[in-house]
Amino acid sequence: MRYELFYWPSIQGRGEFVRLALEEAGAEYVDVARASGRGKGMPAMTQIMEQQKLQTRPFAPPFLRAGKLLIGQTANILHYLGPRLGLAPKSDAGQLWAHQLQLTVTDFVVEVHDTHHPIAGSLYYEDQKSEARRRSKHFVAERVPKYLDYFEGALQANSKGKGYMIGRSSTYVDLSMFQLVAGLRYAFPATMKRREPFVPGLVALHERVARRPNVAAYLASPRRIAFNQHGIFRHYPELDA
């Protein structure tokens, strides 16, 4: 199957969780908005989003075309792709648990985004800076520990596989943990320096994922967009108190 991923071309954002899964699995895919030529580029993405009569029109990117299917919502895409890419547990119960963890990642990602946009996505950061500072104070003190400790706990509670989030082998949830640690290190380096000693399992998982051959090749390639000040994870030193 040749997949088509539709996501903003200049940021990692939510699309990165899908890119990582496709890359780790060595899947054949086109990152449509970043490609050029007929039926590619941003117009191809916009055209889908504006088709009012489309039966499964997505609310926002990322979305994935897989044959006749058009699938929206990051966690939903991973739930679909996971078993097909060999990146999900085999049992239904295992897939539900993987999805539950990924939906908790989704919740966390909203909160990360809202540290710099607590008032409105339609305003610039500069127009909501004082609110961002106030929200981030609570985020780094309360929410980062709560989420990271929860994920560390899930990792430690996995009795079957040392060092994997679920079962005895790598899943898309491990890739998402890698991305969370990487993103938080970029956006909140001071906070992470304080918190990492409390989540040694996640830190080790991040390193192991980064060294997996396909992931390492991807990270070294131009396909991996660098973190920047337009994505979900942004580094504003004033928010990382």
Place this chain on the structure above:
Amino acid sequence: MRYELFYWPSIQGRGEFVRLALEEAGAEYVDVARASGRGKGMPAMTQIMEQQKLQTRPFAPPFLRAGKLLIGQTANILHYLGPRLGLAPKSDAGQLWAHQLQLTVTDFVVEVHDTHHPIAGSLYYEDQKSEARRRSKHFVAERVPKYLDYFEGALQANSKGKGYMIGRSSTYVDLSMFQLVAGLRYAFPATMKRREPFVPGLVALHERVARRPNVAAYLASPRRIAFNQHGIFRHYPELDA
């Protein structure tokens, strides 16, 4: 199957989307934190949330016990329950689409919550009132139309069934649309008065769901907790400009 639902006992909140599905299907279930007796009430819920070694420990309520499974995340619970309660499409593609819509409901619900808590869940509304007012201004002007128009569009694009969100029969997504309209009417009556003429399909769907026998019986029963100022949907007139 006798289901056990775990959710905060005094609010509709996120748990309400699950309660509506269980009620519409006439499923046998216990709303554990609201029940009394051995193994019930709030202590039963807290005890699960604090079990660090539990294999699929949820991050937050609601969660559902179904036999040996313990399932967290509202949309994940509905994704599991849907086919079992006869409230989801039969095809895999249909179930993916239902889940995609429900995940968009999840996104919207976060934004509804953050209108009154834009800074931190750990602070009182009164301590973030000016930020709440600013966020709500954008919410009612930009986000409510965007989400409602999207859901109305999905309803209209459903070529198979007049008046259902998906296919030819009722699904949990129809119940969720009912709950969104009901909640928004409670929290943002002035805004809804302006917006409802633009989404006649959703308004009609809300009425039809409310009249379904099992839903009507539920809404008239003490099992339906009234909207109040502790849930997700709260009515602060100053936020409904």
